[in-house]
Amino acid sequence: MTRLFCISLDAAITMPSWRYQLPDNRGNTHIDIAPRLTVNGSHCAVEAAVQGVGVTQQLHYQVKNAIDQGDLQVILKAFEPDPIPVHLLHKTR
Structure with a gap:
């Protein structure tokens, strides 16, 4: 990873x-x-990863379309964390 060009996200929850x-x-x-x-x-x-700028670490739902279309591929699959189930509740109006 230290030799690859990385694309990071600057947000409150991201880490270096x-x-x-x-x-x-x-x-x-x-x-x-x-x-x-x-x-x-x-x-x-x-989008930067699709354009070839580098690699990025994103959640699956954020890259699903690009992977399905063949624009991106998962690397280091053996190192992915185990999936975590997500349950959503929606209050009707």
């Missing part, structure tokens, strides 16, 4: 490192990144 789960659930590791480009929206990071 990217977290990866070690294969076989042997724990987590954090890799410090020196971004080539920092943007303020996930859609901007995805």
